Amino acid sequence: MKRDGRFSVALHILAHLAEAGERPTTSEALAAHLRTNPVVVRRSLAGLREAGIVTSTKGHGGGWLVARPPAEVSLREVYAVVGDRDDLLPVGDADPHGCLIAATVTGALSGVYAEAEALLVRRLGEITLADLAAGFQRRLDAAAASGPPPTTAPT
Secondary structure (H helix, E strand, O other), rough: OOOHHHHHHHHHHHHHHHHHHHOOOHHHHHHHHHHOOOHHHOOOHHHHHOOEEEEEEEEOOOOOEEEOOOOHHHEEEHHHHHOOOHHHHHOOOOOHOOOOOHHHHHHHHHHHHHHHHHHHHHHHHHEHHHHHHHHHHHHHHHHHHHHOOOOOOOO
16 A cells, blocks of 8 residues: 655654744755655645644745744644545455455444554644754754764754
8 A cells, every 4th residue: 555645744844943043044045955846845835824733934034934833733733634545544445346255344443543543643732843853953963973963964
């Protein structure tokens, strides 16, 4: 199963924005971190802007910012905007071409998957962008202590 990675991309972008603090970050700079095209970044940020998670300013010195304190933005909120629930835990078709085995497997797993999804979504609500920023800072400090100065771009 191929996952599109929208949730991971959004978290990566938001972690960089949280780390930047009050300093607006351009789509181009964020794209360099992700090693992708700025259009991909802008598409990811569009839904987050509509949800009030990020904001943008145009012109010289403009860019993207986290709209609220990172401690107030949970990963569950981000997932609700960009996540694809059908890809979280794929159950499959209950009756592909009338196959009774597929229907049996789907029936056996659907309850388990529903419980797992509920647990995952609850846990995502316990993690914030501030937690990601703190984890990044710990890794940055550890890397600095163990060798040459690390870089934050590209990651």
